[in-house]
Amino acid sequence: MATSLILFNKPYGVQSQFRDDNGNAHTTLAPYFTDKSLRIAGRLDATSEGLLILTNDGQVNKAITQPPRATQFKNSNKQGKTYLVQVEGLVSAAQLAELSGGVMLKDGKTLPAVAKVVAEAELPIQLWQRNPPIRERKNIPTSWLMLTIYEGKNRQVRRMTAHVGLPCLRLIRWSVAGFELGELGVGKFVHVHLTNEDCRRLGITH
Template identity: 75%
Template sequence: MTSSSLILFNKPYGVQSQFRDDSNNDHATLSEYITDKSVRVAGRLDATSEGLLILTSDGRINKAITQPPSIKGFAQNKQKQGKTYLVQVEGTVTTAQLKQLASGVILKDGKTLPASVVLVDEADLPIKLWQRDPPIRERKSIPTSWLMLTIYEGKNRQVRRMTAHVGLPCLRLIRWSVAGFELGELGVGEFVRVTLNHEQCLRLGVIG
């Protein structure tokens, strides 16, 4: 694998973002899907989250994707740092809750940076949803809603904690895009190798 390439992987639910199982649980690992052990994860997903996982052997690319921007450099780093999630939450989303998420919420490890968030109908999601195993919990008396939420940092379990903070428990979490790379039509458990072009390298700041 060259230094100007990466792997885009559609991580299934229940798979850890690592190659070795050192957690003594029943979760699968990346080694069941990817044999190239020279690559490292650039921005982990917890086992109960799904979707886009980027792996690379280039430390510059890894750092560009995972290093949180400073407040001063936030504006120019937004495109490089942006991670968009499709979030199914319990309840009916209000305008006030959307404003809270967008302006940043105060978590135990600090206030989150401003985020981009929109309420979307399931039919308007950018992907066709696959059946999750196990399925989400459903309560007939409580509706669910979908959000497209873009964050620009990577606090531990950040999206789940953000939505819970504003009264919207997360039921399903799918990462759709990272640093301009999208899940596209990758099936669950599938991956594709991407050789970066000049524009992509420039966007990530790994030229030269």
């Protein structure tokens, strides 16, 4: 069976699963994909948007989803996951430094991350209208962060920004392990052919 790698721009409100086991109101991936061999390489919360990778190759799935141990972090081939994060408030240098250095959460300290403030006009994508729109409060500004993490704790990005006093309003995953969302429309997907460079980056043989 040929390797299938799919990049999907997951809309807000869609669960990263094919079956609704809990009777939730959220839509699943079933309306978008019929190939039963596909597995999700790194889940994305229903209330988060952006890049979701699906593949039928277990080796590829493991390379993308298995985070490096802290002792292996500096030598890891993984390029991490980058999120575009709209937060409430203005971001201070101290908050950026805390996000970058690692945040102590209930389930342990996060690995060092890459965090920077970006103007909305400098985001790498053209933002689309979210339904429902984010909550807005008068007299409270919002900011955008580009945050790259190298692990996958539950709701990690939201918890990190909340910990430093920056409640998350909108969360869009831009890239995973070197694969980028690009100009992919909401609810659209594209099949990707793995190049030799992709395989080297993921540390797999094909």
